[in-house]
Each structure stands twice: as C-alpha cells, then as structure tokens.
Amino acid sequence: MAKKLRKRMSHKHTKRLKFYETQDSIFKYVAMSFTGIGIIVLGLLLFNVFSSGLSRIDWDFLTSFPSRRASSAGIFAAWTGTLWIMVLTTLIAFPIGVSAGIYMEEYNNKSKLSNIIEINISNLAGVPSIIYGLLGLEIFARAMGLGGSILTGALTLSLLILPIIIVSTRESLKTVPYSIREASYALGASKWQTIWAQVLPASLPGIVTGVILAISRAIGETAPLVVIGALTFVSFIPTSFTDEFTVLPIQIFNWVSRPQIEFTQNAAAAIIILLSITFIMNGIAVYLRYRWQKKVKW
Numbered sequence: 639m640a641k642k643l644r645k646r647m648s649h650k651h652t653k654r655l656k657f658y659e660t661q662d663s664i665f666k667y668v669a670m671s672f673t674g675i676g677i678i679v680l681g682l683l684l685f686n687v688f689s690s691g692l693s694r695i696d697w698d699f700l701t702s703f704p705s706r707r708a709s710s711a712g713i714f715a716a717w718t719g720t721l722w723i724m725v726l727t728t729l730i731a732f733p734i735g736v737s738a739g740i741y742m743e744e745y746n747n748k749s750k751l752s753n754i755i756e757i758n759i760s761n762l763a764g765v766p767s768i769i770y771g772l773l774g775l776e777i778f779a780r781a782m783g784l785g786g787s788i789l790t791g792a793l794t795l796s797l798l799i800l801p802i803i804i805v806s807t808r809e810s811l812k813t814v815p816y817s818i819r820e821a822s823y824a825l826g827a828s829k830w831q832t833i834w835a836q837v838l839p840a841s842l843p844g845i846v847t848g849v850i851l852a853i854s855r856a857i858g859e860t861a862p863l864v865v866i867g868a869l870t871f872v873s874f875i876p877t878s879f880t881d882e883f884t885v886l887p888i889q890i891f892n893w894v895s896r897p898q899i900e901f902t903q904n905a906a907a908a909i910i911i912l913l914s915i916t917f918i919m920n921g922i923a924v925y926l927r928y929r930w931q932k933k934v935k936w
Contacts, residue, residue: 739807806848
C-alpha cells in the first residue's frame, strides 16, 4: 500500500514538474517573440530616420539658424540651447539630488514622516513631465519672474530628474557593505568622514550612472519646456542663463508639424543628432561605471 502511494505521489510530482516546465518554455518563447517584435519595430523606425536625415547632416546644418526655407535651415540655436540646459540642469540637480540621497540613506531616522517622504519621492519619478512644466511655469516663470529663460527651463527639468537622482543615489549607497562603515568607525573616523572617504567613493559609479541617465532623459523632454514658453523659432545664440532659448526636441516638433517633406528630412537629421548625444552620454555612463567598478574592491 505504501509503495502504491509513493508511486502515485511521484507520478503526480512528475506531471506537475512537466507542467511547470511547459509553462516556463511557453513564457520564454512568448517573451522572446515580443522582444523580437519590439526590436524589429525599433529597427524599422531607425532605418526610416537614418535614410531620411543622414544625407542632410553637414557643417552648414550644424552651424545655421532656423529658416523658412528648409534647405538653409539648421540647428545651431537648438543644440546650443540644449547644451546650456544640459549643463545648468546638471549643476542644479546633481548636488541637491546626491545630498538628499545621502541624508535620507545615512542620516534619516525611520519614522512615519520619513516613510511618507520616501513614498512621495518614489511616486514623483512616475509623474508625467507636463505636470512639472505647469509647476515650473507657475513658480519659476511667473512667481519668481524668470519668464521663459534658460534658468526656468533648467530649474523645471531639475525638478523632473531629482527623484531619479535621489533614488539612484540611495540604491548605490545600499550596495556598499556595512562592514566598510564599521571598519572606518573602529579606526576613529566620524560618520561624515566615513561617508566622504569610504562610502561615497565606493558608491560613486552607481551615482554617476544614475545622474547621467537622468540627464539623458531630461534633454529629450519637450512638454515641460513648451509649457514654460520655450521658443520654436530662435535666430540667436543664448549668451546667459536669463536669455530665451530653444532645444532640439522643440525644433524637431516644429519641423515635423510643417507640411513640406524637406522639413521632415530636417527633423530626421535633428533626431539623429539628439540620438547621438543620448547614446554618447549613455556610453560615458557605462564606461565610467565599468572603470570605477574595477578600482573599487571590498
């Protein structure tokens, strides 16, 4: 009787294992199929963009201002405005975001208030970007009287990426083993000396990677900058952070809305430039992470 019971149980167990293996195989192939579809669609889109705009990219296109004639229009004002926004956003968001992440991870005591703040920061990372545009319009452009300046755009985009930087900083700090902190305390170092000399250097690859990826997202945003009043046609180069500006995504949006096919080709060329900037920044993030991870040993 016991033998029959064992055989039945082993038979049921074998059938259940086969059922789970079949489920795993089905899920694997379904996931591979959807991944393949996404890659194919992305490849077709990139092929369309590059085939339309690659021939349009030359020195004149990079150094010319926008024009009513597509053949003489360029992205000089747009990419210089993007550079201004990118640098100023980094200078604002990097110290604030990293400092907030360090405080919340290393100094903040667990309480109901801190839990509410942590939940809100995580939720803010998923808020639509146009909401930040409305916030920037009301606070920076109107209340502070900055108007549609580069500083308004940088402050608005800084708000957009601050939650991402704070979360990535905290996650990077969590990867540092607590034994490093204990060893530093045992040698007589204070908490700040331990964080500055031991924890931060060890977590820097993850922090810098998070910041660069956040900036990469910021330079591709259009909605917040449109809301705060960024211009669509700029025939000058910004010389200070109080000047009005335009950026590549807005210039692309302006050209795509034109009916002439030549402007569509200009938009495709500008998309290639914007993609190149994004890929370069992502490449720098991967390189820095790889290089610093080789140096950090624990």
